[in-house]
Amino acid sequence: MIPAAFEYHAPATLKEATALMRRFGDDAKVLAGGQSLIPMMKLRLADVPHLIDLRRVSGLAYIKEQDGGLAIGAMTTYHELEASSLVRRYAPFIVEAIDLIADVQVRNKGTIGGSAAHADPAADLPALLVALEARINTTGGARARHIAADRFFVDAYTTAMGPSEVISEITLPALPLRTGTSYRKFANKASHFAVVGAAAVVTLGADGLCERVRLGITGAGPKAARSKRAERYLEGKAPTQENFQTAARKAGHGIEFLEDIHGSAEYRRHLTSVFAARALAEAVQRVAD
Ligand SMILES: Cc1cc2nc3c(=O)[nH]c(=O)nc-3n(C[C@H](O)[C@H](O)[C@H](O)COP(=O)(O)OP(=O)(O)OC[C@H]3O[C@@H](n4cnc5c(N)ncnc54)[C@H](O)[C@@H]3O)c2cc1C
Known part of the structure; x- marks a missing residue:
């Protein structure tokens, strides 16, 4: 066309x-x-x-260390992220998630800023951005803004950006020691978009309990969002399969499950708890790796 x-x-x-x-x-x-x-x-x-x-605007594609975390230019492509040793060292699940996005052609062109701004309910990176408590930095409005990821995604294809705002950079904060990450998704077989995806970032305390838990869900509802009820349940508890399962059953709380040709609301609710449990368990297992 x-x-x-x-x-x-x-x-x-x-x-x-x-x-x-x-x-x-x-x-x-x-x-x-x-x-x-x-x-x-x-x-x-x-x-x-x-x-x-934006492709001729210089200085919008970079990955650099900042305050123990990362600052990533909006025009940085999936491929550049995937190939970056800084990204792999910071949080390997970013590389793994990108590896599951579409195909090589899309990953060579698609950008982190484009993925965030487009706010597709089935996109992968938004789940990681909310779980990592990323900030989306914009310019072009009345003032430069640093928007927390869980306030940035407002609805399907809708963000907190104003009409003249452009994403310039995305920052990822430092992660505590003894943190593991995992992204697990049930993918659409043709496009690889997430029917449901779960991004887990879990920190274990010196006592071996789950000290800090962040769980981002995409695909299930109209926007990527944190599952705060599941996070709260697991924090302070032992990292056992039983606790992961119980937390994962709470992961769907507050989600208005989508219903479309890829799956019913009930199916997505089921996938959310299955994939949340897998991501939580894998994140914990990786703390020790
Ligand atoms: C066949 C196919 C399969 C795909 N599969 C997946 C998948 O499995 N998982 C997944 O997550 N995605 C998938 N995608 C989508 C892909 O990730 C897109 O690249 C991404 O959603 C948009 O990034 P882009 O850089 O191409 O943005 P563009 O297409 O250029 O822009 C998308 C939107 O964002 C706005 N925008 C872009 N950059 C900025 C900025 N810096 N500031 C403000 N607004 C901006 C644009 O104005 C536009 O409205 C797929 C796409 C295709 C074609």
Whole structure:
């Protein structure tokens, strides 16, 4: 399919890009890897009279250590993340999750900023971003903002960003010692999008109990979100299969389960508890690895 006619802009700086966003308002969208936006334009699901390409803006693709965590430029591709020893050392589940996204072509082009901004309910990285308590840094609004990931994802394809805001960077805070991570998903067999995905970040205390638990769920409901009831249940408890199962049964609390051709609400509820339990158990097992 051929998209509707649009005007193409290729700013050289982020300042120019956000000025264009302000100028064209709802008629403009930024282009990152194009793996979601271009198909939507071709299918005429998105009408974008002004396309503002971020690919010529320099300095938006980087991965660097910051305060014991990571700062990642919005235009960093999945492939760059996957290949980064810094990312692997910080939290190996990021590399594992990316390995499960789509195919090599999509991973070569798709970006972390695009994945967050698109807020597809079935996208993988948002589950990890909420579990890691990432911050999404934006520019182009009245002021620069640092938005906590669990407030950033508002609804399906809807974020806390204003119309002229652009994601510049995503920061991941330092993880405590004795932390393990795991991402487990039940994937759509064709696209590999998550029917349900669970991202677990678990820290064990010196007493061997679960000291800090973060669990992000994607695919199940309209947005990626933390399962705070499951987290609270497991914190302070022994890392046993029984406790993982009980916590995982609480993981669906508060989720408005989606119902579509890929699965009923009941099926997604079941998958949420199964994959949450697996991710929690694997995260704990990796603390010792
Ligand atoms: C065949 C196929 C299979 C896929 N499978 C998976 C999968 O298994 N798991 C998964 O998670 N994803 C999957 N995807 C989606 C893929 O991950 C996309 O790349 C990603 O969702 C969007 O990233 P992008 O850089 O391509 O963004 P684009 O498509 O360029 O943009 C997407 C949206 O985000 C906005 N945007 C982009 N960057 C910014 C920014 N810096 N600031 C503000 N707004 C911005 C754009 O304006 C647009 O609205 C798949 C895609 C395809 C085509």
